[in-house]
Amino acid sequence: MDVKTWTFLIVGLSFALYIGIAIRSRATSTGEFYVAGKGVPSLANGMATAADWMSAASFISMAGLISFMGRDGSMYLMGWTGGYVLLALLLAPYLRRFGKFTVPDFIGDRYYSNTARVVAVLCAVFVSFTYVAGQMRGVGVVFSRFLEVEVNTGVIVGMVIVLIYAVLGGMKGITYTQVAQYCVLIFAYLVPAIFISIMLTGNPVPQLGLGSNVLENGVPGTVSLLDKLNGLSADLGFQAYTDGQKSTIDVFFITAALMVGTAGLPHVIVRFYTVKRVKDARISAFWALLFIAILYTVAPAVGVFARTNLLETIPNKEYAALPAAKSEGGWFKNWERSDLIAWVDKNGDGRIQYTDGKAFVGKPSFRENDQGEPLLGKHGERLLANEKTAGANELYVDRDIMVLANPEIAGLPNWVIALVAAGGLAAALSTAAGLLLVISTSVAHDLVKRTLNPAISEKGELWTARIAAGGAVIIAGWFGINPPGFVAQVVAFAFGLAASSFFPAIILGIFWKRANLYGVISGMIVGIVFTSSYIIYFKFVNPDVNNSDHWLFGISPEGIGTIGMLVNFVIACGVSLVSKAPPAEVQDMVDRVRYPRESLESADS
Secondary structure (H helix, E strand, O other): OOHHHHHHHHHHHHHHHHHHHHHHOOOOOHHHHHHHHHOOOHHHHHHHHHHHHOOHHHHHHHHHHHHHHHHHHHHHHHHHHHHHHHHHHHHHHHHHHHOOOOHHHHHHHHOOOHHHHHHHHHHHHHHHHHHHHHHHHHHHHHHHHHOOOOHHHHHHHHHHHHHHHHHHHHHHHHHHHHHHHHHHHHHHHHHHHHHHHHHHHOOOOHHHHOOOEEEEOOEEEEEEHHHHHHHHHHHOOOOOOOOOOOOHHHHHHHHHHHHHHHOOOHHHHHHHHOOOOHHHHHHHHHHHHHHHHHHHOOHHHHHHHHHHHHHHHOOOOEHHHOOOOHHHOOHHHHHHOOOOEEEOOOOOOOEOOOOOOOOOOOOOOEOEOOOOOEOEOOOOOEOEOOOOOOOOOOEEEOHHHHHHHHHHHOOOOHHHHHHHHHHHHHHHHHHHHHHHHHHHHHHHHHHHHHHHOOOOOHHHHHHHHHHHHHHHHHHHHHHHHOOOOOHHHHHHHHHHHHHHHHHHHHHHHHHOOOOOHHHHHHHHHHHHHHHHHHHHHHHHHOHHHOOOOOOHHHOOOOOHHHHHHHHHHHHHHHHHHHOOOOOHHHHHHHHHHHOOHHHHHHHHO
């Protein structure tokens, strides 16, 4: 069978499984819709948390960024992994002991204010929509290539699937759907990595293959894989792969933003409310970290494998000589049809020149004739609507295709290629569902039930949550059709926004009794406004000056969330100290959250 048939089969079966699980475990109460009735086993919750956490950014885009950024890509690994450890050890047990449904619920009660609750709701919705934009783009990228539909059509299909199992099943349905999605995505990630590791180095363990010597005539040679990649990069005019290009300060601030942003992401935090006890929250955090580590330790190897195969396959090749048929390994022309890889022949030699620098200005937008057929240049290259070019580079490669195209470049069987497509969809849809549930819960429970209409019935609240989820899906689809950047880049913005808004409020709420509503509200507003303004200015208002010469202290938009977090802390602490202390009952509540009742009684005696 060809790739398209395999993809329809594997993706169709996986979608049927997800919807079947959602129907079987559909929510019948608000408790089941919001936190799965607090009855999820630790192992299942750990697996669901891992799927919720490992989004399209982890599956599709992270290794793609590593393949192009080299050493600098390690900041995504360090930031996201370290952030989850921070969340599991520092926040999750205390938030679970607090026992509320959502982060806005915690902030509203801890800071004894509906105003604080509403501000937290707005922050949660803003962060979640920014994050979900990356997931819906990931869905569109997968569909556009493997099912040969437009990216926009792929996004709409993903919207429909998420709508069915998120609105119907709520957290209960999503949890067990995410267990299945984790199994699909991790299998899909490991199988091609193992295949390619054996092909390049003879080592079946990708983590070890990364540091092994490449095969020469079927036996390990004398050149390591990384040295080979460095040589290929230097020959084409790129910097050595193992060298970094970003400044140390920018790498530090991006890593910090990803770490503390992780600890402030509402869709991950809410997973610790779905277990029975605080002890179960700690155990599920351990399982989740183990399941996450399986993918994260393989990602650098996948990035190196993909980059090596790309540089050996395309540069200086005649475009006309590249195979067009799928059965002959015509991966380049297959992906070219999806508008995610493009070539413009600047020097007229008919060869693909790939070197450092932009191939052209703007995103590829291919011209077509009246019959919808692509207009071809002199040597067969597809003509671009954005023909303003600079430099010698003739090749545009979207970072988000590297993991998905890697099996095709390596010539793996069609079923493996289709499996990777199913894994990418599982990763994107699992996180999208969690984010959409956060949005619907924030609107129905925190805004309507706790603020606007406390007398609403449970049935009315449940319907409100489902309607909010439906509206959120539509808005998320629009963001997927009009994404502000690469998947991992968009997700990095979401982490920065979470770092500058939620993280200080949660940390101060747990560990500092003196923090009050005036300080925290002021800090959250200033932190998220500063961070979002910085991102919007450099990415959308004036993208031509988006470089280190114009950044504040040389910090890129991906790392500015760290500065926003520090601003939030300073304002929250300063305003809290000069204003009225929280009521005594709130300070007692903080003690109960942090210490078991027996410990408090022992201290009093």
